[in-house]
Amino acid sequence: MKPFRIILGLFCLLVAVWLIMPTLVVIPMSFNDKKSLAFPPSGFSWQWYANFFTNPEWSNSLLNSLKVASIVAVVATFIGTLAALGLSRMKHSGAGILRAILITPMVVPGVVLAIGIYAVYLNYQLVGTTFGFVLAHTMLAIPFVIIAVSASLEVFDVRLETAAASLGANRFTAFRTITLPLIAPGMLSGLLFAFVTSFDEIIVALFITSPYLKTLPVQIFTSITRDADPTVAAVGTIIFFATSLVIAAGLIIGSKSKRS
Amino acid sequence: MSTSKTRERGAAIDIRDATKRYGKFTALDNVSLHIEPGEFMTLLGPSGSGKTTTLNVVAGFTDLTAGDLSVGGESIVGVPAHKRNIGVVFQHYALFPHMTVGKNVAYPLTLRGVEKGERERRVKAALDMVKMADFAHRYPSELSGGQQQRVALARAIVFDPPLLLMDEPLGALDKKLREWLQLEIKRIHRELGTTFVYVTHDQEEALVLSDRIAVFNQGRIEQIGTGRQLYDEPATLFVGKFIGESTTLRGKAETSGDETGLTIAGQKIVAKEKLAGGETPVILLRPEKLSLAAAKAPITNGQNSLAGQVSEAIYLGSGSKYQVVLRDGSIAVVRSSLEAKPFTIGDEVDLRWSVEDSKLLADDDRADMTLT
Structure with a gap:
């Protein structure tokens, strides 16, 4: 029994290292003192972090990403919550099919979606526009909101709305005072996932980007294909910590809503 | 039995030829029932007999297929549940988990625009009535089933409805607690003078609580009478076998x-x-x-x-x-x-x-x- 446990432990450790290593390698590289992506780094400096915040190419792309992701998070949460509410109240079998259709953007290969979106955007001159980015990313983010809100609706007792009605609340008041506060944690975790989905998105973004509107992932990609600039590693490190925080917050909120 | 003085606060209920069909299934088949103001009426019957459907129709959660329903002399057919001003206590308590006990009980008063001082006074009075005043700042999840049901009762009576409906409110509780709460419900009925309509499948509970009992079977009322009448003079074999x-x-x-x-x-x-x-x-x-x-x-x-x-x-x-x-x-x-x-x-x-x-x-x- 004992040797088996040791082997199992080592195997798990190996998998963990394999999963985390690529991310962790980025962190020391970001402190390199030379303009190279060599690992291990030869010295220590903050210069690439300084470059990220002072070089307008980088800071503009960060602002673009933040702007698009913020709008996407709000719009996707609104639409996704309505969809989840509708689906939870549909009694016939059509609900399952409709849910599957609404989730498809999550399972269809990104490049397929990207080609389709690009073709349509060329026609309607949406390439390189904030509206184009928001539209595409919202579509990608809605499934995450639907899943998160559906999870909190599953534990929501619809009979509470009946009780509210008996106490004098019309449907809208019952929704506002009872349903909404009880599914708010699910909506918040959906909002965070939607934000991260847009903020991280690269495939569609590469297709519909333009020199005038670059999001951060696009800027990283062009930078690393053009020259070995360690600023990429600095950005990677910042994004890694920022998204980890957001996702952790989302998971904590989500698990809290399931318990209540 | 209540005194005639307190009965003034309760509303009479008249159900005439009420029928409810779900597709081919007839849940209520031409049911007529008159309930006196301030009366404690129990709807008794096995599951699927139509007693809960009757309660839901009175509460406004279900529409009638045919027939008429009036409370306090006025027809309420087509009036939505939130405008009926009828208190309802559910078997599953249905307390709002994100509100404290005090907020739960204040909810119907807040909706009615009762100002703060008056609201607090009435919430306290209602919680006193069910002996839960010390729990106003707790959340429902911190209470036992019996305590939650008492809070639900306070919430259903705090806005002084002329009619209180209770749908198997003690169904999820153990026997000892149930017997004690039956006496509490009887006391509250006596003190309020409100008309109570109580649904149960437990004939002993019906005998303990009710002024009169309506025995339901397969969507119809078999007999309406006092417990003694039903026990001593059953009109049908079903009633005879169901009671006692x-x-x-x-x-x-x-x-x-x-x-x-x-x-x-x-x-x-x-x-x-x-x-x-x-x-x-x-x-x-x-x-x-x-x-x-x-x-x-x-x-x-x-x-x-x-x-x-x-x-x-x-x-x-x-x-x-x-x-x-x-x-x-x-x-x-x-x-x-x-x-x-x-x-x-x-x-x-x-x-x-x-x-x-x-x-x-x-x-x-x-x-x-x-x-x-």
Whole structure:
């Protein structure tokens, strides 16, 4: 029994290292003192972090990403919550099919979606526009909101709305005072996932980007294909910590809503 | 029973020819029921009998297919639930988990725009009424089932509705707590004077609580009456079997004058009632009306006697309960007092009862449904 446990432990450790290593390698590289992506780094400096915040190419792309992701998070949460509410109240079998259709953007290969979106955007001159980015990313983010809100609706007792009605609340008041506060944690975790989905998105973004509107992932990609600039590693490190925080917050909120 | 003074606060309810169909299933079949202001009316019946549908119709959660419904003399057909001003207590409590006890009870007052000071006073009064005033700052998840139901009751009465509906409110609680809360509900009914309509499938609970009971079966009301009326004078075999314990006897019948005779496994018994034409009769007997005698003991005049064998003897403290297998295979339930001679399993006995206590009813196969 004992040797088996040791082997199992080592195997798990190996998998963990394999999963985390690529991310962790980025962190020391970001402190390199030379303009190279060599690992291990030869010295220590903050210069690439300084470059990220002072070089307008980088800071503009960060602002673009933040702007698009913020709008996407709000719009996707609104639409996704309505969809989840509708689906939870549909009694016939059509609900399952409709849910599957609404989730498809999550399972269809990104490049397929990207080609389709690009073709349509060329026609309607949406390439390189904030509206184009928001539209595409919202579509990608809605499934995450639907899943998160559906999870909190599953534990929501619809009979509470009946009780509210008996106490004098019309449907809208019952929704506002009872349903909404009880599914708010699910909506918040959906909002965070939607934000991260847009903020991280690269495939569609590469297709519909333009020199005038670059999001951060696009800027990283062009930078690393053009020259070995360690600023990429600095950005990677910042994004890694920022998204980890957001996702952790989302998971904590989500698990809290399931318990209540 | 409430006094006539407190009854003024309750509303009368009139249900006329109420029918509710779900596709081909008829949940309510031409039900009519009048409830007096301030009355405690219990809707009693097995699951699927239409009692909860009736409650949901009155509350406004379900629309009628046909018929009329009025509360306090005004028809409320088509009035949405939130405009009916009727208190409802649910079996599953339905407290709002994100609000404290105090906020839960204040909810209907907030919706009605009651100003803060008055609101706090009424919330406190309602919580005092159910003895939960110390729990105002707790959340529902921190309370036991019985405590949650008391809060739900406070929330349903805090806005002074003229009518309170309760849908198996004690169904999820254990026996001891249920018995105690039954007395609490009775007290609150007496103090408020509101009309109470209470749904249950528990006939003992119905007897403890109600002024009158409406017995439901298969979407219809079988009988409406006080507990005593239902127990002593059941209108149908279903009511007789559903309320209390009973023994039913079937046999070849013949009517002579005001009496009906039944031959059961070669022995003749008599009921002092006439048989309606064309009906197969059943004799219904209550366990405390029956007594046991040693086999072939002398019979006093005006008594029926059937031979049988004791198949179960249970000591209950206040007396004993026996099951006796009769010659035709049917089983009789007998309750005897402490003074009566005890019998043990296997004893050959005679089942005795007064001719007057034979309750003659029409046979009805609907009465043999599983009673849940």
